[in-house]
Amino acid sequence: MEGIMFYIISIITVGGGLGVLLSKNPYRAAMWMIFSFFGIAGLFVMLHAQFNAMLQIIVYAGAIAVMIMLVMMIMDRRMLESLERFNPQAYWPALIGLALLADLSFLAYKFKINMSNVGKNLTINGSNTQMIGEILFKHYLLPFEVTAIILLVALIGAVVLTKKDIS
Amino acid sequence: MEVLIAIIKLIIVVTVLSVYVMYATWYERKVIGHMQQRIGPKRVGWHGLLQPIADTLKSFWKEDVIPDKADKPLFWLAPALAATFPFAAAIAIPFAPPLHLAGGKVFYFSVFHSKIDILYILGMMGLASFGVLIAGVASGGSKYSFTGSQREAAQVVSYEAVLALALLNPILMAHSLNLEKIVEAQRHLWFVFYQPFAFVAFVIAMIAATARVPFDLPEAEPELVAGHMTEFSGLKMGLFFFGQYVMIFVVSALASIVFLGGWTGPVLPGLVWYWIKILAFIFMYTWFWGTFPRYRYDQLMDIAWKALLPLMVLNILWTGFALAVGLPVL
Incomplete structure (x- = not known):
């Protein structure tokens, strides 16, 4: 099956x-x-x-x-x-x-x-939401936050690079 | 055995929702009629009660027009998806409080029950927009359809985020993604009293996510004929309406479960409370339709990104802080 x-x-x-x-x-x-x-x-x-x-x-x-x-x-x-x-x-x-x-x-x-x-x-056997949350926010908090900041930097970078002032 | 029960439940849910959609159109026309000092459908049957059946039969016999330049497979796929995903979301919605049988078993009045009900419903709601998106693409370069779909895409991306962030507050307070657990957590006081801002944001976002007045930009009649549905006729167009009305039911039920305590309430039995709340939300949709003018496209985006999203992020920060230090959340 x-x-x-x-x-x-x-x-x-x-x-x-x-x-x-x-x-x-x-x-x-x-x-x-x-x-x-x-x-x-x-x-x-x-x-x-x-x-x-x-x-x-x-x-x-x-x-x-x-x-x-x-x-x-x-x-x-x-x-x-x-x-x-x-x-x-x-x-x-x-x-x-x-x-x-x-x-x-x-x-x-x-x-x-x-x-x-x-x-x-x-x-x-069975993964659940709580377990993921605990692992992410207790054991890997710093890497998680660093990833978030990297993504934010990429986002702002894209905006800065492509922004054109409309006259 | 379980599979058989699930299939029977599925058939019942689809039938009930189909009848509900037919009578939702009647109800809406009647209410909006009285709001505008008219009487609405009256001729077919008692107070027009047979009108929805006549409308359905009519849409079956209508000629099915497919534009020459249309992308044929996508043109067929679009209405099918638009109707399928709302039904897929609806199967996780309980139709009544769960029944505690003898021997510790629980009978759920939803076809599909899991620990992650809310995520499942959110996922299916996000996918429901694809019917509308493909409709615009498949219509063979019709500008009205295309603009309608484009608006839907931008609207869905913005308001799905607000919807999810607003739902996060009650989830944080209930410590669960399970609808039953969330209702259980509201035994003493409904979450709307703890989270008034999240509730308002959720209501605004749910109207935008179902694309109804005042946020019905994808099908704004004065500008876009019928938006994404312009090129569709007969039953295909009916399927879009089907999807929309089922979606309205889904978000109404979700709002009443998550913020208004589902089937908890004083005096009256749970089932009655639950349906009063859902029907109140459905009435609210019609009421807004009769009251508000349509927002402009840039205003719609401003509301989502400049007002609701920052407010919801602040709200989550506050909820998390209050829960961490043990304050009563408000």
Whole structure:
């Protein structure tokens, strides 16, 4: 049962990712991306990490994807249509991707992944909101705050760099 | 067995909500009619009670027009998503207080119950806007639809943040994301008395999140024809309304659970209190519709980012401080 669920969810995740790459229309690509996020949220649920799953949906599918759609809507329509899908240097990332794939399949072959454990939660039994909060705010408070400040700096930097005074 | 019960619950919830949507339109037309010194629907059935059924039948037989330049798959997807996600949010809303059976079992009157109900509802509410967003994109370059969707995108991003921040205060006070636990925490005094600012911010944000007057910019009739729904006809357009009305029910129920104590209250039984509160919020929507003029787009953004968001951040800081030192929060 878990195995079947896992395969369905992984098909959703990987299929969504392929959809992002293969669709020409940027809006359709955004929809495929949300589909893929759903798959990832499903994987979190299978690991009993419901809190992370819901954050995945709220933050990524709900906020960031809407943001991406908004930016595409504000961009000039002709510019959006004239965008090239691949630039001339597309070979190198493709090579890196191939190398990564080869690496992962080699690892899978070497460590002989046990296919009967597919979809089973072998690590932690039940993660909950309170536990995440305690770990983040008791043990890792300083790194957490530093991350927040880094994000804020990036945000303000983007505003400063792109701001133009409208005359 | 559990799966069977869940399926039966799901069918009941979808049926009840569909009937609710039909009669919500009747109720709204009737109330708005009386507010404007008219009488509203009167001819079909007693006091127009059969009018919603006539409207539904009519929308089934209408010709389904699809623009030539429309993006066909997305054009089909948009109304489907617009109706699906509000229903998905509604399945986590309890329709009645939980029933404590013999043997320590609890029967929940919501299809889906988990420890993170609020997050689930928020997530589905965020996704519900995608129906509207795709509607504008799929309409094949119709300027009205496109502008409507653009507004919806900006509005959703701003007000989802306010909605979540306003909800955070009661969550902090109840120490739980579970709707039952939150109601339980309000046994003695409702959270609206502890958190009046959060409640006001939540009400403003929930009206904006459902895109109703005075924040109905995505479909502002005087400027945009019908906004994102301009190119849709018949049943497809009906599905957008479906989504919107179910969404109104979801946020009303959420507001009454989180701020007004759900099914707690003196004298009357819990079920009655709960539905009085929900119906009061639904009436509030209609009342605002009959009262307020529409805000301008930049005013809408100013309210969210310059007033509500900083206020809510301050409110959370204060709530956290007060809870930490053991003050009664106000």
